[in-house]
Amino acid sequence: MKLPKIKTPLPGPKAAKLINIDNRRVSPSYTRDYPLVAEKAKGLWIDDPDGNIFLDFTAGIAVCATGHCHPKVVSAIKKQADKLIHMSGTDFYYTSQIALADKLASLVPGDGNNKVYFGNSGAESVEAAFKLARWFTKRELNIAFFGAFHGRTMGALSLTASKVIQKRHYNPLIPGITHIPYAYCYRCPYNMSYPACGIECVRWVEDNLFRTTMPAEEVAAIFVEPIQGEGGYVVPPSEFHVELQKVAKKYGILYVVDEVQAGMGRTGKMFAMEHFGVEPDIMALAKGIASGMPLGAMVAKSDIMVWEAGSHASTFGGNPISCSAALATIELLEDELMENAEIRGKYMMDQLRNLQNSIECIGDVRGKGLMIGVELVKDRETKERAGTWRNEVVLKAFEKGLLLLGCGENTIRFSPALTVSKEEIDVCLSIFEEVLLEVTS
Numbered sequence: 001m002k003l004p005k006i007k008t009p010l011p012g013p014k015a016a017k018l019i020n021i022d023n024r025r026v027s028p029s030y031t032r033d034y035p036l037v038a039e040k041a042k043g044l045w046i047d048d049p050d051g052n053i054f055l056d057f058t059a060g061i062a063v064c065a066t067g068h069c070h071p072k073v074v075s076a077i078k079k080q081a082d083k084l085i086h087m088s089g090t091d092f093y094y095t096s097q098i099a100l101a102d103k104l105a106s107l108v109p110g111d112g113n114n115k116v117y118f119g120n121s122g123a124e125s126v127e128a129a130f131k132l133a134r135w136f137t138k139r140e141l142n143i144a145f146f147g148a149f150h151g152r153t154m155g156a157l158s159l160t161a162s163k164v165i166q167k168r169h170y171n172p173l174i175p176g177i178t179h180i181p182y183a184y185c186y187r188c189p190y191n192m193s194y195p196a197c198g199i200e201c202v203r204w205v206e207d208n209l210f211r212t213t214m215p216a217e218e219v220a221a222i223f224v225e226p227i228q229g230e231g232g233y234v235v236p237p238s239e240f241h242v243e244l245q246k247v248a249k250k251y252g253i254l255y256v257v258d259e260v261q262a263g264m265g266r267t268g269k270m271f272a273m274e275h276f277g278v279e280p281d282i283m284a285l286a287k288g289i290a291s292g293m294p295l296g297a298m299v300a301k302s303d304i305m306v307w308e309a310g311s312h313a314s315t316f317g318g319n320p321i322s323c324s325a326a327l328a329t330i331e332l333l334e335d336e337l338m339e340n341a342e343i344r345g346k347y348m349m350d351q352l353r354n355l356q357n358s359i360e361c362i363g364d365v366r367g368k369g370l371m372i373g374v375e376l377v378k379d380r381e382t383k384e385r386a387g388t389w390r391n392e393v394v395l396k397a398f399e400k401g402l403l404l405l406g407c408g409e410n411t412i413r414f415s416p417a418l419t420v421s422k423e424e425i426d427v428c429l430s431i432f433e434e435v436l437l438e439v440t441s
């Protein structure tokens with residue numbers, strides 16, 4: 001069984017030298033939880049410049065869906081690079097962008113009558129969705145959720161309500177956005193319990209918000225993650241999206257679904273919203289879409305994406321190499337990896353629930369497929385958040401060669417490549433358990 005190998009103190013001498021230069025030359029706005037310097041990687045395994053080997057359960061923040069440097073993706077990238085690197089879909093046509101648009105349009109839940117706009121990132125996909133929703137509805141107001149992360153460009157940031165540091169000194173942001181509580185049942189914002197609550201968090205929108213401060217007929221869109229990502233891998237109850245979309249439809253409000261983190265096979269279905277039986281009006285995609293090549297896509301129903309030529313575009317958006325990587329990625333997802341995500345995700349979740357029976361600080365285990373969150377608490381009764389323990393777990397796991405990331409205030413996220421094997425999950429969980437016991441003893 002392959003195991004992580006740590007041969008130097010971390011960071012090792014070569015990594016330390018690089019980090020030193022980075023400290024002097026790279027934007028200090030980046031957040032690095034631990035000093036990993038990635039030199040090369042294959043599948044879930046990353047080598048640093050000092051010969052240390054790490055097991056990666058982050059997939060580069062849920063991006064490398066097919067694992068690092070999957071041979072089929074690398075081959076597609078190389079082939080495309082030999083043929084055409086750039087032409088700009090804004091002004092010209094080219095094969096790989098057209099092929100990918102055709103594929104994505106047919107994949108999105110619904111009748112397949114969709115159109116695709118291409119950007120380079122998640123924020124750009126959300127930004128495009130924001131603009132299209134305004135353009136189409138000619139309405140000025142929008143709804144988004146506390147805990148949501150939609151990106152950091154000014155429009156996407158205005159919809160984001162994740163951490164205050166992401167907003168500090170950037171006001172004024174785009175006006176007219178109201179944030180409301182998400183269906184976070186483990187910590188119900190209304191102090192109710194599911195299912196007795198009758199999905200109060202949706203009822204509240206119509207009964208309170210639309211009656212008091214927000215005229216429903218002025219709302220362009222509801223922006224929502226199918227499962228909150230950065231907010232803590234929060235899975236809403238099964239009826240949440242259907243009920244919320246019913247309210248949206250009643251008032252002509254668009255349902256804009258941000259699948260940037262949850263989409264592209266990660267949850268065991270191509271799009272996480274398929275678990276909830278909802279057809280979005282507009283969908284934002286990025287991260288896992290091209291296995292690490294920069295690409296964002298905004299897919300909308302054809303009768304909604306009716307903006308005129310010149311109203312929105314991007315020079316690099318839908319770059320030929322990124323589109324070819326995406327086509328190779330989607331083929332792998334359809335052939336085997338979505339199924340693997342479902343099977344391995346279930347195994348991992350079962351194992352984590354077993355661990356929860358014996359380890360007191362595991363307050364909640366939740367997720368779908370390989371989008372799994374473990375919320376740490378100081379006390380199961382009071383649910384006091386164990387944010388410091390969470391940070392220590394992430395750091396100590398790194399020191400033992402396991403790469404993890406946090407999300408929310410006190411949740412560990414497991415977002416490995418969808419190629420993950422049972423053996424790799426076993427290695428991850430044995431390190432995780434060891435570290436949890438060390439930190440909380």
Ligand SMILES: Cc1ncc(COP(=O)(O)O)c(C=O)c1O
Nearest residue numbers: 121122123149150151229260261
């Ligand atoms: C749900 C969601 N939307 C949007 C974004 C922004 O994506 P990017 O960092 O590619 O701009 C993220 C990034 O984490 C995300 O998780």
